[in-house]
Amino acid sequence: MAIPIERFDLANGLRVILSQDRRQPVVAVNLWYNVGSRNEREGRTGFAHLFEHMMFQGSEHVPDTEHIAHIERVGGSMNGSTWLDRTNYFETVPANGLELALWLEADRMGFLLPAMTQEKLDNQRSVVQNERRWRVDNQPYGDWDERIQALVYPPDHPYHHSVIGSMEDLDAATLDDVRAFFQTFYAPNNAVLTVCGDFETAGARELIERYFGDIPRGPDVPAVPGRTDIPDRLAEPVRHTVESDVALGRAYFAFRIPAYGRDGFVAADVAANLLASGKSSRLYRSLVRERRLAQSVVAYAFPVVTGAAMLVVWATANPGNELDVLERAVWEELESLGRAATAEEVERAVTGIESRQLIALQQVGERADQLSMFTTFFDEPERINTELDAYRELTPEQVRRFAAEYLRPESAVVLSYLPQKKEPGAA
Amino acid sequence: MNVPVEQPVSRAVRTEPPGPGPVRPFAFPLIEHLALPNGIPVLFARVDGLPVVTLSAVIRAGGVDEPTTRAGLASLTGDLLESGAAGSAGSDIADALERLGVQLAVGSSWDFCHAELTGLTGRVPRGSEILADLIRAPDFPEPEVERLRSEHVAHVLQGRADPRSLANEMAGRYIFSSSTPFSRPLGGTTETIPSLTREDIASFHRANFAPARTGIVIAGAIGREEAEQMIQPFAEWSVTAGERTEITVQPRSRERQVVIVDRPGSVQSEVRVGHVGVPRAHPDYFPILVMNTVLGGAFTSRLNMSLRERHGFTYGVSSAFSMRRAAGPFLVATAVQTEVTGSAVREIFRELAAIREAPVSDAELVDARNYVAGVFPLTLQTTSGVASRLAEMVLYDLPRDYFEKYPGEVLAVQADEVERVANQYLAPDEAAVVIVGDAARIRGELEALELGPVEVLDAGSIV
Numbered sequence: 001m002a003i004p005i006e007r008f009d010l011a012n013g014l015r016v017i018l019s020q021d022r023r024q025p026v027v028a029v030n031l032w033y034n035v036g037s038r039n040e041r042e043g044r045t046g047f048a049h050l051f052e053h054m055m056f057q058g059s060e061h062v063p064d065t066e067h068i069a070h071i072e073r074v075g076g077s078m079n080g081s082t083w084l085d086r087t088n089y090f091e092t093v094p095a096n097g098l099e100l101a102l103w104l105e106a107d108r109m110g111f112l113l114p115a116m117t118q119e120k121l122d123n124q125r126s127v128v129q130n131e132r133r134w135r136v137d138n139q140p141y142g143d144w145d146e147r148i149q150a151l152v153y154p155p156d157h158p159y160h161h162s163v164i165g166s167m168e169d170l171d172a173a174t175l176d177d178v179r180a181f182f183q184t185f186y187a188p189n190n191a192v193l194t195v196c197g198d199f200e201t202a203g204a205r206e207l208i209e210r211y212f213g214d215i216p217r218g219p220d221v222p223a224v225p226g227r228t229d230i231p232d233r234l235a236e237p238v239r240h241t242v243e244s245d246v247a248l249g250r251a252y253f254a255f256r257i258p259a260y261g262r263d264g265f266v267a268a269d270v271a272a273n274l275l276a277s278g279k280s281s282r283l284y285r286s287l288v289r290e291r292r293l294a295q296s297v298v299a300y301a302f303p304v305v306t307g308a309a310m311l312v313v314w315a316t317a318n319p320g321n322e323l324d325v326l327e328r329a330v331w332e333e334l335e336s337l338g339r340a341a342t343a344e345e346v347e348r349a350v351t352g353i354e355s356r357q358l359i360a361l362q363q364v365g366e367r368a369d370q371l372s373m374f375t376t377f378f379d380e381p382e383r384i385n386t387e388l389d390a391y392r393e394l395t396p397e398q399v400r401r402f403a404a405e406y407l408r409p410e411s412a413v414v415l416s417y418l419p420q421k422k423e424p425g426a427a
Numbered sequence: 428m429n430v431p432v433e434q435p436v437s438r439a440v441r442t443e444p445p446g447p448g449p450v451r452p453f454a455f456p457l458i459e460h461l462a463l464p465n466g467i468p469v470l471f472a473r474v475d476g477l478p479v480v481t482l483s484a485v486i487r488a489g490g491v492d493e494p495t496t497r498a499g500l501a502s503l504t505g506d507l508l509e510s511g512a513a514g515s516a517g518s519d520i521a522d523a524l525e526r527l528g529v530q531l532a533v534g535s536s537w538d539f540c541h542a543e544l545t546g547l548t549g550r551v552p553r554g555s556e557i558l559a560d561l562i563r564a565p566d567f568p569e570p571e572v573e574r575l576r577s578e579h580v581a582h583v584l585q586g587r588a589d590p591r592s593l594a595n596e597m598a599g600r601y602i603f604s605s606s607t608p609f610s611r612p613l614g615g616t617t618e619t620i621p622s623l624t625r626e627d628i629a630s631f632h633r634a635n636f637a638p639a640r641t642g643i644v645i646a647g648a649i650g651r652e653e654a655e656q657m658i659q660p661f662a663e664w665s666v667t668a669g670e671r672t673e674i675t676v677q678p679r680s681r682e683r684q685v686v687i688v689d690r691p692g693s694v695q696s697e698v699r700v701g702h703v704g705v706p707r708a709h710p711d712y713f714p715i716l717v718m719n720t721v722l723g724g725a726f727t728s729r730l731n732m733s734l735r736e737r738h739g740f741t742y743g744v745s746s747a748f749s750m751r752r753a754a755g756p757f758l759v760a761t762a763v764q765t766e767v768t769g770s771a772v773r774e775i776f777r778e779l780a781a782i783r784e785a786p787v788s789d790a791e792l793v794d795a796r797n798y799v800a801g802v803f804p805l806t807l808q809t810t811s812g813v814a815s816r817l818a819e820m821v822l823y824d825l826p827r828d829y830f831e832k833y834p835g836e837v838l839a840v841q842a843d844e845v846e847r848v849a850n851q852y853l854a855p856d857e858a859a860v861v862i863v864g865d866a867a868r869i870r871g872e873l874e875a876l877e878l879g880p881v882e883v884l885d886a887g888s889i890v
Contacts, residue, residue: 021476023475023476024453024804024807024808025451025452025453025804026804026805026808060441061441061442061443062444065727065732065736068726068727069727069794070444072725072726072727072794072798073793073794073797073798074447074797074801075797075798075799075800075801075802075803076801076802076805077802077805092805093801094450094451094453094801094804095448095451096447096448096449096450096451097447097448098448099445099448100444100445100447103439103441103444103445104444106439106441107441111441122739123736123737123739124739125739126739126740126764127735127736127739127741127742128742129764130695130739130740130741130742130762130763130764131742133694133695133762133764134695134741134742134762137694137695138590138693138694138695138697138762139589139590139591140585140588140589198451210438210439211439211441213439214438214439245588246588247581247584247585247587247588248581248584248585278521278525279509279517279518279521279525280518280521280522280525285518289517289518289574292574292577295578295581295582295585316585318577318578318581319577319580319581319584347526348522348525348526348528351525351526351527351528352525352528354528355528355529355530355546355547355550356530358477358478358479358547359479359530359545359546359809359810359811361477362476362477362479362808362809362810363808363809364808
C-alpha cells in the first residue's frame with residue numbers, strides 16, 4: 001500500500017503530516033494530543049475527557065459553541081474523543097473549508113483559556129455526567145470496561161481507572177484544573193496535526209505555518225504518573241462476579257499482553273481474530289454455531305501503549321445455559337488455540353485484517369487519524385504503509401506460542417455478569 | 428523527512444474566521460445501467476481509489492410483507508440466508524468468504540432484505556456466486572432454524588433489559604395502531620418467534636424473493652465488464668413472486684398521551700416523543716430534511732442547543748423522520764438525568780411548538796441547508812456508501828438524476844417551505860410520549876405538564 005506522506009515539523013515542535021488525495025473534494029483535519037486518561041492525577045479521574053468537552057466551548061476568537069457551528073455551516077462533520085493514551089479532535093469538511101478548520105484548531109490550541117468560564121465548566125460537567133449515566137450506569141454490562149481495567153491493572157498503574165471517571169472526581173473538577181491541564185498538555189510540542197484529502201500542498205503548508213507557527217512551545221510534558229512498567233502477565237488469577245440487571249449471563253476473560261508496538265502485539269491481535277472475528281472463527285464456530293452455548297462472542301486486543309496492553313474475550317450465554325459451562329468451553333478453545341492454530345487460519349485472519357484496513361482507509365478521516373496515531377505513538381507515520389507487513393510475516397507458531405504463554409487461566413481476569421435474582425413474590 | 432521551519436510566512440489574522448476558498452465541484456459518480464435477461468435492475472458506479480468494491484442485492488421482502496401473527500419472520504428469514512445455501516453449509520459459506528477477506532452483511536429491515544459483499548476488487552467477484560446462492564437457493568437447515576430462533580428470542584430478552592431498545596419498542600407500539608406493522612418490533616416478540624417454523628420461513632422466501640422484487644447495485648474500482656461478470660450468477664434466476672401489498676399506516680390515537688415504563692432505580696429516563704411521520708418518496712422530502720436539521724438533526728440544532736448546551740440535561744438529543752416506503756415514525760430521542768425528566772419533556776414540546784409558530788431565521792436556514800448539502804458527499808467516500816445510495820434509488824423508485832440534483836435541491840429550500848412542513852408534518856398535539864425510567868420519581872412532574880393522561884406500565888410485565 002502507498003498512502004502518500006509528507007512530514008514537516010514547526011519550530012514550536014508541532015509535527016505535521018500531509019497526505020494528499022484529490023479524487024473527491026473533501027479534506028480531513030486531525031489533531032492528536034499526547035494526553036489521555038493515563039495522565040490524570042489522583043482525585044481527577046475523567047478529567048482528560050471533561051477537558052475534551054471544554055475544547056468545544058469556544059476560544060479567544062471563537063464564541064461559545066461557534067466552533068461546531070462553523071464546521072456544520074460549511075457542511076462538515078466533526079468530533080473529538082478521549083482514550084487511555086491520547087485525545088483526538090477531527091473534522092472532515094468540503095475542500096474549500098480547510099482554512100477555516102485550521103483557524104479553529106489553532107485558536108483552541110493557542111488561545112483557549114480566555115474563553116473558559118465557570119458556567120461552561122458546570123454545563124459540560126453535567127453533560128459528561130449524563131454521558132456516564134448513559135454509557136455506563138443505565139446500560140446492561142455498561143461498567144464492564146471500568147471493572148476490567150481495575151482488575152487487569154494495579155492501583156498505581158494509570159490504566160487502573162476508566163476514561164469516563166467517577167462522578168465524585170467529575171464533581172471536584174475546577175477551572176484551575178482546566179487551566180493547569182491546558183498549560184501542561186495542550187501545546188504544539190505535545191501534538192500531531194494531519195491533513196488528508198483534497199488540498200494543494202504548498203498552500204496547505206503555508207496555512208499551517210500561518211495559523212500554528214507562532215503558538216508558543218509549551219514546557220516539557222511530565223512523565224505519566226504512577227508505575228507504568230508492569231509485567232505483561234498477571235501474577236495470579238482474579239475472579240469477580242456481578243449480579244445486575246442483565247437478561248443473559250456474560251463472562252469476560254481479560255489478559256495483559258505486550259503493549260501495542262512491542263513484539264508480541266501482532267500475534268495477540270491475530271489470535272483475537274482467530275478466536276472471534278467472523279463466523280468461521282473458533283469461538284463462533286464452536287460455542288455459537290455448534291454447541292449453542294453462547295449467543296455471541298467477541299475478542300479484542302486493545303492497541304494501547306503504556307506498559308502493557310490487554311486482550312479481552314467475552315461470551316454471552318444463551319438463555320437456559322449455565323455460565324460455568326460456557327466458561328469451561330471458552331477455556332477449552334483458548335487452550336486449543338495454543339496447540340492447534342493452523343497456517344490456514346492465520347492466513348485467513350491476516351487476509352481479513354488487510355481487507356478491513358483497506359476498506360477503512362477509503363475515508364480521509366480514517367487515514368488522517370491513523371497517520372496521527374502512528375506519529376504520536378511511534379514518530380513513524382510511514383507505519384500506515386508497512387504495518388501490515390508484520391502481519392504477513394507472522395507464523396502460526398508465533399500465534400500458538402502467544403496463546404500458550406498468555407491466554408492461560410493462571411494469569412486471567414474472569415469477570416462474570418449474572419442476571420439479578422428477583423425476590424420471591426416481586427414482579 | 429523532518430524539515431524544521433524557521434519563520435512563519437505571514438502573520439495570522441485570528442479575529443475573523445477565514446472565508447471559504449473557491450468551491451471544488453462535487454459530482455455524484457456516473458451511474459451505468461446494466462441489463463440482466465430476467466429483468467433485475469442493475470446499477471453500477473465506478474469509484475476509483477483504493478482497490479475495493481461493494482456488490483449489494485436488495486430484495487423487496489421486509490417486515491411489512493410478513494403476516495401480523497408472524498412478527499419477526501422477515502428478520503429471521505434474512506438472518507438464515509447465510510446459514511446454508513445450494514447444498515453448502517453455513518460454516519462453509521463463512522469459511523469461503525472469509526478466506527477471500529470478503530465481508531458479508533445480510534439483514535432485513537421493514538422494507539427490504541439486503542445482502543452485501545465488500546472486499547478487494549480481485550476477490551469480490553469470486554464471492555458473487557455465493558451471494559447469488561444465498562438469495563436464490565437458501566436451504567434453511569432445520570438445526571440452524573432452531574438455533575437462530577432461540578438467538579432471536581435471546582436478542583429480544585436482551586433488548587427488554589436495555590432501556591434504549593425498550594423505549595424504541597414502546598414508542599412504536601404507542602405511535603402506531605396495532606393493525607400497522609410498525610407497531611410491533613421488527614425482530615418479533617417472545618410470543619411470535621418460537622412459533623415460526625421452517626415452513627413459514629421457506630414459504631416467506633418463495634412468496635417474496637424473486638427477480639421482480641430484486642435490485643443489484645455495484646460500486647467500486649472496477650470496469651463495466653468486470654461488473655457485468657459479477658452479476659452473471661443472478662442471470663438464470665427465473666422464479667416469480669406475487670405483487671407486494673402496500674400497507675396502510677394508522678396512528679394508535681390522535682390524543683396526546685404519556686406512558687411511563689417503570690424501571691425503579693434508573694439514573695436516567697429514556698425519552699421518546701413521536702408520531703406518524705412521512706414516507707421516503709415524498710414531494711416535501713427536502714424541506715422536511717432541512718426543517719428537521721434545524722429542529723434536531725445536527726449538533727447545533729435547536730433541541731441539542733437547549734437540552735444539552737443550555738441546560739446540561741443530557742449527553743445528546745436528536746430528532747428524525749424514519750422514512751420508509753410507507754410513513755415511518757417521527758421521533759425525538761434522548762436520555763436525561765432522572766431529576767430533570769419533566770423539564771426536558773417541557774423543553775422538547777417548547778421547541779416542537781416554536782418551529783411551527785414562527786419562520787426559522789435566515790441564518791438558521793442557510794446554515795442548515797449548507798450542512799445537509801455539504802455532508803452529503805462525505806457519505807460517498809466509501810464503496811458501501813455509494814452502493815447504499817444506489818440501493819435507495821432502486822428501492823424508492825427515485826429518478827435517475829436524483830443524487831446529481833440532491834445538493835441543489837437542498838440549497839433551494841426556502842423559509843416559508845420550512846414553516847409549512849413544520850406545520851404539516853409535526854403534530855405535537857397528537858404525540859405519544861414514552862419514557863423508560865423511575866416512575867415514582869418522575870410521574871408527578873409529568874402529570875404537572877398536563878400533556879395528557881399518564882399511564883404507568885411495569886417494565887417486567889410487558890409482553
